[in-house]
Amino acid sequence: MTLLKVDAIETYLGQYHILQGVSFEAKKGEVTVLLGRNGAGKTTTLRSVMGLAPISDGVITYNNKPIHKLPTYKISNKGIGFVPEDQGIFNDLTVEENMKVAMKKKDDVTMERLEWILKLFPDLKTFWHKKGGYLSGGQKQMLSIARSYINSNDLLLIDEPSKGLAPIIVEKVMRSIQEMKEKTTVILVEQNFMMASMIGDRFYIIDDGKTVHSGDMKELKEDEQLKKQYLGIA
Ligand SMILES: Nc1ncnc2c1ncn2[C@@H]1O[C@H](COP(=O)(O)OP(=O)(O)OP(=O)(O)O)[C@@H](O)[C@H]1O
Numbered sequence: 001m002t003l004l005k006v007d008a009i010e011t012y013l014g015q016y017h018i019l020q021g022v023s024f025e026a027k028k029g030e031v032t033v034l035l036g037r038n039g040a041g042k043t044t045t046l047r048s049v050m051g052l053a054p055i056s057d058g059v060i061t062y063n064n065k066p067i068h069k070l071p072t073y074k075i076s077n078k079g080i081g082f083v084p085e086d087q088g089i090f091n092d093l094t095v096e097e098n099m100k101v102a103m104k105k106k107d108d109v110t111m112e113r114l115e116w117i118l119k120l121f122p123d124l125k126t127f128w129h130k131k132g133g134y135l136s137g138g139q140k141q142m143l144s145i146a147r148s149y150i151n152s153n154d155l156l157l158i159d160e161p162s163k164g165l166a167p168i169i170v171e172k173v174m175r176s177i178q179e180m181k182e183k184t185t186v187i188l189v190e191q192n193f194m195m196a197s198m199i200g201d202r203f204y205i206i207d208d209g210k211t212v213h214s215g216d217m218k219e220l221k222e223d224e225q226l227k228k229q230y231l232g233i234a
Helices: 042-049 072-077 095-102 108-120 122-126 137-149 167-180 193-197 217-224 224-231
Strands: 001-012 016-027 031-035 055-063 081-082 156-160 187-188 200-207 210-216
Touching: 001 042, 001 122, 001 187, 016 031, 016 055, 016 072, 016 187, 031 042, 031 193, 042 156, 042 187, 072 081, 081 137, 095 137, 108 122, 108 137, 108 193, 122 137, 137 156, 167 187, 167 193, 193 217, 200 217, 200 224, 210 217, 210 224, 217 224
Parallel strands: 016 210, 031 187, 031 200, 081 156, 156 187
Antiparallel strands: 001 016, 001 055, 200 210
């Protein structure tokens, strides 16, 4: 079943026509990976879904209902979580406060999730009373991911979770996304192709603000030509 459908969206940032026809679908229970070189438009695509970079043309539907005219908080209230590339944590709040502000509920399920998160990222427990602004880049990234895991979202948009993290933590994050898959549909922007291909089900390649290729991740793993052409690997 298609949970999110992005159909031929166009987005301007200021006077620049950044997205010029991006289309993709996220199927329920799958990890959909958006790939493409730097500046291709992947972040802008996620921001457009969240209503942070409003589209000028095209349609975005969630559970078959259009959401592209809604303000960001209404999109978020539909159960769509977002881990932005720039982390979006509060520098003046402690790790604990950052987590509490993110919680939509404080029920047993949320507390169980918190326990799971602190096992996943023990660093956050160590720095529980430290202000967000004083964390290292990697710790900020962990906090940002943790904030998105705390609520039971139906869809999670994650922008480059591996950025700034040590390889062992990247692996942990990827495994956590795999665990999340049981409950949450995921759209992932990821430059680390090895990680992306490990957990991704379907891929879409964005180039120059357009979707240029899509398919099963299994196929892309073997398509050296495509990887070389658009991703600069192989
Ligand atoms: N505020 C802005 N105003 C004008 N152009 C912008 C703005 N923000 C981003 N861009 C441009 O939009 C294009 C797409 O950027 P975007 O961040 O979506 O790419 P990306 O695929 O996520 O790249 P990366 O992998 O480097 O994060 C880039 O050419 C970028 O320079």
